Amino acid sequence: MLRTAVARNIPSATLGCRPLLLAPASRRTFMSSWLKYKPASPSKPNTESTAGIEGPHRKDMAPAAGSPEMKPGEVVNASVPSSEVRGDWVLFHPVYSREELHSVEVLHHQAKTFHDRIAVIFVRLLRWGFDLVSGYKHKPIPPNSNMSLEELRKGGYVMTEHDWLNRMLFLESIAGVPGMVAATLRHLRSLRLMVTRDAGWIHTLLEEAENERMHLMTFMTIRKPGLLFRALVLGAQGIFYNLFFFSYLISPRTCHRFVGLLEEEAVVTYTRAIQEIEAGRLPKWTEYPAPSIAVDYWRMNPDAKLLDVIYAVRSDETTHRFVNHSLANINPEKDVNPFALREPNMLVKGKKLSFERDEAEKYVEESLHLIDEGRHKHGEETPSVKV
Numbered sequence: 001m002l003r004t005a006v007a008r009n010i011p012s013a014t015l016g017c018r019p020l021l022l023a024p025a026s027r028r029t030f031m032s033s034w035l036k037y038k039p040a041s042p043s044k045p046n047t048e049s050t051a052g053i054e055g056p057h058r059k060d061m062a063p064a065a066g067s068p069e070m071k072p073g074e075v076v077n078a079s080v081p082s083s084e085v086r087g088d089w090v091l092f093h094p095v096y097s098r099e100e101l102h103s104v105e106v107l108h109h110q111a112k113t114f115h116d117r118i119a120v121i122f123v124r125l126l127r128w129g130f131d132l133v134s135g136y137k138h139k140p141i142p143p144n145s146n147m148s149l150e151e152l153r154k155g156g157y158v159m160t161e162h163d164w165l166n167r168m169l170f171l172e173s174i175a176g177v178p179g180m181v182a183a184t185l186r187h188l189r190s191l192r193l194m195v196t197r198d199a200g201w202i203h204t205l206l207e208e209a210e211n212e213r214m215h216l217m218t219f220m221t222i223r224k225p226g227l228l229f230r231a232l233v234l235g236a237q238g239i240f241y242n243l244f245f246f247s248y249l250i251s252p253r254t255c256h257r258f259v260g261l262l263e264e265e266a267v268v269t270y271t272r273a274i275q276e277i278e279a280g281r282l283p284k285w286t287e288y289p290a291p292s293i294a295v296d297y298w299r300m301n302p303d304a305k306l307l308d309v310i311y312a313v314r315s316d317e318t319t320h321r322f323v324n325h326s327l328a329n330i331n332p333e334k335d336v337n338p339f340a341l342r343e344p345n346m347l348v349k350g351k352k353l354s355f356e357r358d359e360a361e362k363y364v365e366e367s368l369h370l371i372d373e374g375r376h377k378h379g380e381e382t383p384s385v386k387v
Helices: 031-035 114-134 149-154 161-175 177-193 201-220 227-250 252-278 292-297 306-328 357-377
Strands: none
Touching (some): 114 161, 114 227, 114 252, 161 177, 161 201, 161 227, 161 252, 177 201, 177 227, 177 252, 201 292, 201 306, 227 252, 252 306
């Protein structure tokens, strides 16, 4: 999925790439591919337009009746979406196919370095706090159990819909912090040093923060938290924000590993919620309709259910898992964010934890070649890409 204006009209294609000349590995960073790429001026106007990967936008829609865009005597086509664009969102975010939604696997990063082990310790502490505050419990149900749903709940084997909402609301109120903190610090660093390029990190981090906030907005349409719950969130957020802020100043790589590990836990949580709904242990949610905010945000069918929403949320968390583990594998000071131009689909992110550094470098090069190829197909001059 290409993410920039320059690439909006480029179709997906098999990459027919010419080889790149690479600098010696001892002094190479793949920032150079990014910095030396110069988009060519189009040889002819490009008049094509598309709806965009995340669905129709205002410019793609028929004008509403009575609007200034309506021509005299024009009749509104009822089959075309209204010009009203609902939804509290503006940034890029994936929209998933059914195959992608069902391709997510529960994966875990094996700690290999000192930074990894530090991140694991802090995730375990935070997970313990999450479980305590949200009342989360998930004991394995005994084999061949004939206990009723009420007996399973009393025995602490399954949770109620109310308990699950507490868990999700608390999780999402904290999950939106890291992306915003990291984006803020990188933004301020760029302003402070004046000559430092960000290489696409800020935008992806802001997208992550907004995406997590939209999860929270979605679940809040189902239940509004009480004053005690809000006070707990306020306290937890205040502590976590400042801890993450100072930690990111010290070691961005450790922080991204921490977020990747935390997102692994989120994938586990939502996978269990999906299993509970499909097993009939959350009967109130079996046919619960998807909130309208979720239908707009993920471009769902009008008859979508809450189960479909949780599948989409799990896929988002899988994206954050993949992105943050990948960012932890590269150099935050010098390397390009490999997801600045495009992202792999969920068939990759759902089954793979991350890109290693050499894979991220190759992905950046492929992205630039894809842009070159798209320009060539659209009759534009193709700039050379040198490293």
